[in-house]
Amino acid sequence: MKIINILIGLCLFSLIAYGQNTKSATIAIKSLTDFPCVRDFTLSSNGQEAYTTIQSNLGDISVIVRIKKINTRWGEPTIVPFSGKYKDLEAFLSPDNLRLYFVSNRPLDSSSDQPKDFDIWYVERSDINAEWGAPKNVGSPVNTSYDEFYPSVTANKNLYFTSDNPGSKGKDDIYYCAWNNSGYSEPINLGDSINTNGYEFNSFVSPDETFLIFTGYNRKGGLGSGDLYISFRDNTSHWSKAINLGPEINSKFMDYCPFFDSTSGELYFTSKRRSFEKINNFKSIEALLKELNKDENGLSRIYRITVDKERLFGNKKYY
Numbered sequence: 610m611k612i613i614n615i616l617i618g619l620c621l622f623s624l625i626a627y628g629q630n631t632k633s634a635t636i637a638i639k640s641l642t643d644f645p646c647v648r649d650f651t652l653s654s655n656g657q658e659a660y661t662t663i664q665s666n667l668g669d670i671s672v673i674v675r676i677k678k679i680n681t682r683w684g685e686p687t688i689v690p691f692s693g694k695y696k697d698l699e700a701f702l703s704p705d706n707l708r709l710y711f712v713s714n715r716p717l718d719s720s721s722d723q724p725k726d727f728d729i730w731y732v733e734r735s736d737i738n739a740e741w742g743a744p745k746n747v748g749s750p751v752n753t754s755y756d757e758f759y760p761s762v763t764a765n766k767n768l769y770f771t772s773d774n775p776g777s778k779g780k781d782d783i784y785y786c787a788w789n790n791s792g793y794s795e796p797i798n799l800g801d802s803i804n805t806n807g808y809e810f811n812s813f814v815s816p817d818e819t820f821l822i823f824t825g826y827n828r829k830g831g832l833g834s835g836d837l838y839i840s841f842r843d844n845t846s847h848w849s850k851a852i853n854l855g856p857e858i859n860s861k862f863m864d865y866c867p868f869f870d871s872t873s874g875e876l877y878f879t880s881k882r883r884s885f886e887k888i889n890n891f892k893s894i895e896a897l898l899k900e901l902n903k904d905e906n907g908l909s910r911i912y913r914i915t916v917d918k919e920r921l922f923g924n925k926k927y928y
Contacts, residue, residue, distance in 0.1 A: 633857075633914070634857075634858065634878075634880075634912040634913065634914040635912060635913060635914075636904050636910060636911070636912060637650065637877055637911040637912055637913040638659075638661075638676065638683050638911065640683065640685060640686070641661065641663075641676075641686065641910075641911060642904055642910060644663045645663075645664065645665055645666050645908060646663070646664040646665065646666060646668075646908050646909040647661055647662065647663055647664070647879075647909055647910060647911055648661070648662050648664060648698070648865075648866055648879040648909040648911070649661060649662050649698060649699045649700065649759070649811075649866040649868075649879060649911075650866065650868045650877040650878075650879070650911050651700050651701045651702045651709075651868055652702070652868065652870050652877070653702055653706050653737065654702075654704065654706055654872065655706075655737070656678070656870070656872060656873065657677060657678045658675065658676070658677050658678070658702075658706075658737070659675070659676045659677075659683070660673060660674065660675050660676075660689070660700035660702065660709065661673070661674060661676070661686070661700070661911060662674070662697070662698040662699065662700070663686070664698070664909070666908070668696070670696075671696040671697055671698045672688055672692050672693050672697060673688070673689050673691075673692040673697045673698065673700050673711055674686035674687060674688055674689065674692075675687055675689050689741065690740070690741065691732055691741065691743070691744050692711075694715070695713055695714050695715040695724055696713065696714045696724065696727075697711055697712070697713045697715075698711065698712050698713075699711060699712040699758060699759045699760065699811075699866075701759075701760050701761055701762060703762050703766075704762070704763070704764045704816040705764075706737050707733060707734055707735070707736070707737070708731050708732070708733050708734075708762075709731060709732050709733075709741060710729060710730070710731045710747075710760040710762060710768075711729075711730055711731070711732075711744075711760070712727050712728070712729060712730070712757070712758050712759065712760070713727065713728065713730050713744070714726065714727050714728075715730070715744070717746055726754060726755060726756050727756040727757060727758060728746055728747070728752040728757055729746075729747045729751055729752060729757050729758075729760045729768075729770060730744045730745060730746055730747065731744070731745055731747060732744050732745070733745075747760075747768075747793070748792075750786065750793060750794070750795045750796060751768060751770065751786050751793050751796065753772070753774055755772060755773050755774040755775070756772065756773050757770050757771070757772050758770060758771040758772070758781075758810065758811075759771045759810060759811045759812065759866075761812055761813050761814045762814075763814055763815075763816055763817065763818045764816040764817060765788060765818075766788035767785055767786070767787050767788055767814075767818060768785060768786045768788070768793060769783065769784070769785045769812050769814045769821070770783070770784055770785070770786075770812075771783055771784075771809075771810040771811060771812065772784050772796065776798070777798065777804070778798065778801075778804045778805060778806055779804070779805055779806035779807050779808065779809075780806075780807060780808040781808045781809060781810045782798055782799070782803075782804040782809055783798075783799050783803050783804060783809050783810065783812045783821075783823055784796040784797060784798055784799065785797055785799060785814075799821075799848055800848065802840055802847070802848040802849060802850050802851060803821070803823065803840055803848055803851055805825070805828070807825070807826055807827060807828065808824075808825070808826035808827075808835075809823055809824070809825050809826070810823065810824050810826070810865070811823055811824045811865045811866050811867065812867075813867045813868050813869060815869070815871075818842055819841065819842050820839060820840065820841050820842065821839070821840045821841075821842070821848065822837055822838070822839050822854070822867040822869060822876075823837070823838055823840075823851070823867070824836065824837060824838070824864065824865040824866075824867070825838050825851065825853075828853075830853065831853060831859070832853070832856060832859045832860060832861050833860070833861035833862070834861065834862050834863045834864070834881075835863040835864055835865045836853055836854070836859040836864055837853075837854045837858050837859055837864050837865070837867055837878060838851040838852060838853055838854065839851065839852055839854055840852070857914065858876070858878065858914060860880060860882040861882075862880060862881045862882040862883060862907070863880065863881040864878055864879070864880045864881075864882070865878065865879050865880075866878055866879035866911075873915070874915055875913045875914065875915050876913065876914050877911060877912070877913045878911070878912055878913075879909050879910065879911055879912070880909075880910060880912050881907055881908065881909055881910075882905050882907075882910075883905050883906055883907035884903070884905040885900060885903075885906070885907075
C-alpha cells in the first residue's frame with residue numbers, strides 16, 4: 610500500500626507540475642475575498658467543513674474562522690469560539706476530524722492575559738457535529754521558548770511543523786515529532802532533502818506520511834519568492850530531494866500554506882500573486898477601485914487547482 614501511495618504522490622507531482630489534465634488555479638471560496646488577507650486552509654474529510662485564518666494587512670489581527678457548506682455552496686465564515694482575542698492561525702483538522710490543531714500566541718493559563726511566543730495548540734470534539742472543547746497546549750518537547758508554526762498531523766498522530774529554533778539549518782526549518790501512544794518524541798529536523806540554510810515552512814503531510822508539500826523561500830531555480838515543493842518518503846523513512854511543483858502552481862509571488870484533499874483531488878494553497886495592469890492615468894475612482902479590489906491584488910488569497918482525480922487515484926484512497 611505504501612508503494613501505491615508513493616506512486617500517487619508522484620502522479621500528483623507530474624499532473625500538477627507539468628500541467629497534464631489540470632485547470633488553472635482559481636479562488637477557492639469567493640466570499641473570502643471580502644476580507645483584507647486570508648491565509649491557510651484545512652478541510653474535513655467529507656468536504657463539508659473548512660477552517661481558515663482572516664488577518665489584517667500586517668497580521669496584527671489574526672482570527673480563525675469556520676465555514677460550512679449549505680447544500681453545495683459555502684456559507685458565510687464564523688469566528689470559532691476559542692479565537693478572536695489573541696493571534697490565532699494555521700488550523701489543521703486531524704484525519705479523523707476530531708481534533709483541530711492551530712497556532713497561537715495566547716498565554717499558557719488564565720492567570721495571565723499577556724501574549725507569548727507562538728505555540729501549537731489543539732481543541733477536541735466527540736464527533737463531527739459536536740462543539741469544540743477548550744484549547745490545550747501540545748506541550749513540550751514540541752513547543753519551546755521559540756516559535757512553532759503550521760502543524761500537520763498524520764493518521765498515526767505524527768506531527769510535522771515549522772520552527773525557528775537556533776538548531777535549524779538556516780532560518781525556519783521543518784521538523785517532525787513521532788507519536789508514541791503517550792506523548793511526542795523529541796523534534797527531528799527533516800534534513801537536507803527538505804531544509805536548507807534559508808527558509809522552509811508550512812508543510813502539509815499526507816495522512817499516510819508518504820509525501821510532503823511545503824514552501825521554500827527564494828530558492829535557486831525557483832520562480833521567485835515562496836514556491837511550493839514536494840518530497841516523497843520511502844520505506845526506510847528517508848525523504849527524497851524536494852522538487853518544485855512548477856508554474857502550474859507557483860508564481861513569481863509568494864505561494865505558501867498548502868493543503869491537499871485526496872477526495873476531490875484538489876490542492877489548496879495561499880498566494881500573494883497580483884495581476885495589476887500597468888495603467889498610469891486612471892480617470893475615475895470607479896476604475897481605480899475596480900483595479901485595486903480585483904482578486905489578484907497582492908494580498909493573501911486562497912486558491913485551488915484540480916487534478917484529474919481518476920488518473921491520480923483510480924479506485925485507491927489514502928484517507
